[in-house]
Amino acid sequence: MGEELGRAVSDPDLESLGLKEEGLRDLFRMMALTRRADLEATALQRQGELAVYPPLAGQEAAQVGSAYALEESDWIFPSYRELGAAVVRGVDLVEYLHFYRATWHGGTYDATAHRFGYVSVPVGSQILHAVGYAMGAKLDGASLCTLAYFGDGATSEGDFHEGCNFAAVFHAPVIFFCQNNQWAISVPVSAQTVAPIWRKADAYGFPGVQVDGNDVLAVYQATREAAARARDEGIPTLIEAVTYRMGPHSTADDASRYRPASELETWKARDPIDRYRERLVRAGVADDGFFAEVEQEAGAFAARLRAGVIASEPRPVEEMFAWVFAELPEHLRRQRQEVLGD
Amino acid sequence: MKFREAVRAATVEVMRKDARVFVLGIGVPDVKGIFGTTVGLADEFGADRAFDIPLSESAVTGICVGATFRGLRPIFVHQRIDFTMLTMDQIVNHAAKWRAMFHGAHPVPLVIRAIVGRGWGNGPQHTQSHHGTFAHIPGLKVVVPATPHDAKGLLIAAVEDDDPVIYIEHRWLHEEDGEVPDGYYEVPIGKAAVVRAGNDVTVAAVGPYVGEALKAAGALAGEGVSAEVLDLRTLRPLDSETLLASVRRTGRLVVADADWGPCGVSAELLAVTAEHAFGALKAPPVRVTWPDSPVPSSQALEPGFYPGARQIHAAVRYTLSRGASAGLAGSSTKPFEGPF
Numbered sequence: 001m002g003e004e005l006g007r008a009v010s011d012p013d014l015e016s017l018g019l020k021e022e023g024l025r026d027l028f029r030m031m032a033l034t035r036r037a038d039l040e041a042t043a044l045q046r047q048g049e050l051a052v053y054p055p056l057a058g059q060e061a062a063q064v065g066s067a068y069a070l071e072e073s074d075w076i077f078p079s080y081r082e083l084g085a086a087v088v089r090g091v092d093l094v095e096y097l098h099f100y101r102a103t104w105h106g107g108t109y110d111a112t113a114h115r116f117g118y119v120s121v122p123v124g125s126q127i128l129h130a131v132g133y134a135m136g137a138k139l140d141g142a143s144l145c146t147l148a149y150f151g152d153g154a155t156s157e158g159d160f161h162e163g164c165n166f167a168a169v170f171h172a173p174v175i176f177f178c179q180n181n182q183w184a185i186s187v188p189v190s191a192q193t194v195a196p197i198w199r200k201a202d203a204y205g206f207p208g209v210q211v212d213g214n215d216v217l218a219v220y221q222a223t224r225e226a227a228a229r230a231r232d233e234g235i236p237t238l239i240e241a242v243t244y245r246m247g248p249h250s251t252a253d254d255a256s257r258y259r260p261a262s263e264l265e266t267w268k269a270r271d272p273i274d275r276y277r278e279r280l281v282r283a284g285v286a287d288d289g290f291f292a293e294v295e296q297e298a299g300a301f302a303a304r305l306r307a308g309v310i311a312s313e314p315r316p317v318e319e320m321f322a323w324v325f326a327e328l329p330e331h332l333r334r335q336r337q338e339v340l341g342d
Numbered sequence: 343m344k345f346r347e348a349v350r351a352a353t354v355e356v357m358r359k360d361a362r363v364f365v366l367g368i369g370v371p372d373v374k375g376i377f378g379t380t381v382g383l384a385d386e387f388g389a390d391r392a393f394d395i396p397l398s399e400s401a402v403t404g405i406c407v408g409a410t411f412r413g414l415r416p417i418f419v420h421q422r423i424d425f426t427m428l429t430m431d432q433i434v435n436h437a438a439k440w441r442a443m444f445h446g447a448h449p450v451p452l453v454i455r456a457i458v459g460r461g462w463g464n465g466p467q468h469t470q471s472h473h474g475t476f477a478h479i480p481g482l483k484v485v486v487p488a489t490p491h492d493a494k495g496l497l498i499a500a501v502e503d504d505d506p507v508i509y510i511e512h513r514w515l516h517e518e519d520g521e522v523p524d525g526y527y528e529v530p531i532g533k534a535a536v537v538r539a540g541n542d543v544t545v546a547a548v549g550p551y552v553g554e555a556l557k558a559a560g561a562l563a564g565e566g567v568s569a570e571v572l573d574l575r576t577l578r579p580l581d582s583e584t585l586l587a588s589v590r591r592t593g594r595l596v597v598a599d600a601d602w603g604p605c606g607v608s609a610e611l612l613a614v615t616a617e618h619a620f621g622a623l624k625a626p627p628v629r630v631t632w633p634d635s636p637v638p639s640s641q642a643l644e645p646g647f648y649p650g651a652r653q654i655h656a657a658v659r660y661t662l663s664r665g666a667s668a669g670l671a672g673s674s675t676k677p678f679e680g681p682f
Contacts, residue, residue: 077408106443117411118444122435128401129436132408139364139390140412159431162401169396315445323446324480326504329532329579 010212012221014283019220024285027068027216029294031060031273034084036298037093040305041083041100045251049309051102054081058214058246061272062179064088065219066147066241070227075146077117077130081179082149089116094308103314124150124157127176131163134172138234145173145230147223153184155197164238168204171234175226176201178238179213181245186258201238213241214272217279244270346516348490349379349455352497353417355526357387360415363501364391366402367419367455376419377457377516399425403432406452407440415451415501423456423472423510437506438481449504453497458512458549458600461644466636473548474599474606476508477578483507483531484577488552490520492575495529503531512550512600534581536588540570543594543658546585546611548574551598551630557651562658569658577607582614589615593624594661598654603631628657 014024038056045053056063063084067076076085086096086109095109099119111117117133120126130148137144154160155178167174178197182189189197201208207229211222219241226237244267248255255264280286321328321336328336343351356363365383367376370392375381383392395402399420406416420426426433437450459469477484483505487493493511500507537552538559547555552573559569570588574581589595595615599608608629615627630649638647 075411104445105439106445108445110447111411111444112447118440118448120436122431125404125431125436128404128432129408129411131401132405133411134408135405136409136412136414139414159401159404162396162398163404165396166398166401166405319445323442325483325579326441326449331579331582 010215010218012217014217017217017221017224021285024280024283025290027064027220028273028276028280028286029297030064030068030088031084031216031276032294032298033301034060034064034087035273036302037087037305038083040302041097042247042251044306044309045100050097050100050251052251053097053100054250055247056081056083056245058244058267058272059179059181060084061216061276062213062219062241062243063149065216066149066175066177066223066239069220069223070147071144073115073142073144074227075115075117075130075133075144077126077133077146077148078119079123079126079149079151079154080119080121081151085149086114086116089114091116093305094312097305097309098312101309101312103312124154124159124163126150127154127159127163131167131172131174134167134174134230135170138170138172143231145175145227147175147177147227149177149179151184152178152180152182152189152192152197153187154178155200156192164201164204164206164236167236168206172236173230173234174236175223175230176236176238177223178240179243180240181243183245183249183255183259185249185253196240198238198240204236204238206236206238208238208240210240210242213243214270214275216272216276243272343490343520343522344516345487345490345493345511345518345520346378348494348520348522349497349511350375350381350383351522352494352501353380353383354386355494356417356498356501357383357391359526360501361391362413363415363417364393365417365419366393366395366406367421368395368397369421370394370419376421377513379455379516380419399428400432403429403454404436407432407436407450410450410452411448415453417453417455417501419455419457421457422468423458424467424470426454426456426472426508429454433476433482433506433508434479438479441505442481450506451501451504452506453500453509454506455497455509455511458510460512460514460648461641465639469637471510471601471632473508473510473577474601477607477610478605481505482578484510485531485575486510486512486549486577487529487575488515488547488549488573490518490522492529492535492573494522495527496531496575498526499528499531502528507531510549514550518553529575532576532579532581534575534584535573536570536584537573538569538571540568540592542568542592543596543661544570544572544585544588544592545596545598545654545658546572546574546588547598547654548577548607549600551600551654554649554651555598555654558654558658561651561655567658567662574607580607580610580614582618585611585614586619589619590622593622594658595623595627596630596654596657596661597627598630598649598657600648601632602634603629604634606631625661625663628660630654630657
């Protein structure tokens with residue numbers, strides 16, 4: 001699909017990646033864990049254990065490949081569909097899913113410990129937090145970059161344009177990582193923008209790269225290069241990872257109402273996990289034993305997630321008042337008393 | 343020291359004390375320095391701690407929120423508060439909510455300085471007040487200093503505060519003179535000030551209306567009426583204790599607010615009073631607020647739009663069931679002096 005994608009980075013040479021065999025296998029492992037956890041979360045929602053969940057199936061290569069390409073000290077600012085990046089960062093998924101289980105206002109994971117920002121619902125808003133963090137790091141003289149995840153729909157938001165422009169002007173070390181999954185709920189990318197997304201970078205004066213988002217190694221390579229440019233030279237990069245959301249926008253959506261079935265079939269044939277499995281076998285890096293081992297690990301991972309989610313309880317009512325302000329103001333103290341009856 | 347100089351003095355104090363503080367906004371390093379409030383900051387602290395921005399109010403607010411992740415303490419300055427309307431997603435959905443959403447783990451120590459204009463035209467989109475809009479949102483603190491002393495002390499307190507603080511300055515107060523102590527001091531957020539003691543009526547005033555209320559109280563004293571004037575200073579969290587203590591003593595309340603009335607801070611004050619001091623009231627409370635229409639551009643319309651000492655005086659008279667005095671002029675007027 002290289003030609004069809006124009007300036008695509010696709011199917012890179014294994015040697016050029018600097019990943020040892022263990023790293024190559026690790027990428028597969030993370031993608032498999034992500035797929036399995038994502039399916040489990042969707043199932044949990046269907047069974048009434050989660051209030052809502054936005055599935056990412058089909059986008060594993062885009063998320064895992066990019067998150068894996070960063071250094072530990074680099075920060076990730078997700079939207080709401082980046083469970084795969086959370087897996088790479090070792091975020092506790094039960095804590096991550098508190099938000100989707102509606103047992104708390106947000107995820108309760110430690111963002112700083114994982115350098116993984118909070119789930120952000122207003123579309124594109126997290127792009128600015130990534131720029132702000134990067135700018136702060138630059139003021140401190142720290143050598144790191146930030147990566148903002150967003151979708152094709154977010155590229156129509158003002159925040160995307162303003163964030164790109166600001167980062168360019170201030171040389172903030174940011175990677176703008178667009179997962180173009182073809183659909184913003186029911187709006188196709190053709191109704192979102194006329195110009196190819198990666199080309200928008202021209203307007204801000206930094207590199208734009210289009211990458212086959214279902215090729216984990218291509219994503220890894222493009223992100224690795226962008227991260228080096230950001231850290232070493234303060235040059236942001238816009239990466240457009242061309243991929244596909246195989247499921248609905250969220251469990252409250254029915255994609256079959258607006259998407260042709262043939263389109264899904266086309267993209268199923270490009271399933272990023274199947275493709276990468278073939279690649280690893282072809283390169284002699286992994287065998288059936290490895291894949292069986294990963295499958296077992298993924299099953300156990302999903303079982304732990306299920307048990308953890310089901311066991312997680314809503315936070316106590318008094319916490320509703322706990323962190324509205326740094327100190328509890330008098331009127332809130334009274335309201336807390338009325339609610340708790342103490 | 344003038345009010346605008348006090349704002350600058352506070353900024354210098356906090357930037358000297360804490361290297362995590364930086365100031366950004368359109369015109370910060372400009373020679374005019376946002377009405378003089380940011381003059382010389384870039385010289386003393388460097389261009390990476392006091393700088394200009396692209397015209398991207400929403401983005402810059404989000405960038406400030408992101409910078410708090412690194413422990414930085416931004417001061418984002420708007421020459422017109424009207425432009426904060428472009429930033430509401432980042433202020434309301436992010437800055438105000440993060441502490442609660444993330445289990446207390448992420449404070450957002452952001453200060454938004456927003457300047458309210460008057461008398462320079464472009465009324466409807468250039469001279470609104472909006473403090474009531476922000477005061478409605480849980481997680482935000484809102485302060486409106488009325489004196490140079492409080493302008494300095496409240497700005498220092500706002501930067502020290504771990505919550506997002508909307509710091510609102512009225513352009514007409516920028517040239518006011520007053521005593522300002524040297525050095526580093528805070529005026530506590532959440533505390534109103536009794537600026538004139540009295541027994542017959544409580545006049546609770548916001549920002550520029552504190553001065554108008556004091557003028558009215560002076561005239562009333564000559565008529566044998568003892569008015570107590572409160573400078574609210576903080577609109578959120580509201581110092582209802584000071585308000586209620588005063589109203590319980592005087593039994594009468596007039597609120598003078600530089601904003602629209604409906605759903606505003608004046609409405610909140612009346613609600614708090616009705617809920618907690620209903621029995622103490624000797625007369626219905628009265629609000630002196632803007633007419634419920636867009637702020638006019640025309641100077642010919644402004645005297646009709648902005649109430650002043652005369653209206654406050656009339657409101658007090660009403661609560662005392664005495665006739666209004668014709669002896670006081672309406673709202674103060676000032677010639678437009680620019681620059682923008």
